[in-house]
Amino acid sequence: xxxxxxGLFLAGDGISWTPAWVEGAVQTALNAVWGVMTxxxxxxxxxxxxxxxxxxxxxPVDLGG
Numbered sequence: 637x638x639x640x641x642x643g644l645f646l647a648g649d650g651i652s653w654t655p656a657w658v659e660g661a662v663q664t665a666l667n668a669v670w671g672v673m674t675x676x677x678x679x680x681x682x683x684x685x686x687x688x689x690x691x692x693x694x695x696p697v698d699l700g701g
Contacts, residue, residue: 645671 645668670686673679680686 643675
């Protein structure tokens with residue numbers, strides 16, 4: 637595959653930070669699908685942003701120190 641189409645996207649319960657296995661598995665799967673989509677040049681509809689589109693607003697908070 638060309639370099640722009642190479643990548644590794646992980647999804648599943650084993651990499652989730654949430655306690656319920658189904659919720660974490662679904663969340664990480666959706667994040668991986670969004671990652672593959674954007675990696676291959678796709679994008680979300682403006683009225684329905686994907687997880688990466690809203691990352692700056694809803695991502696981790698810097699607690700300082």
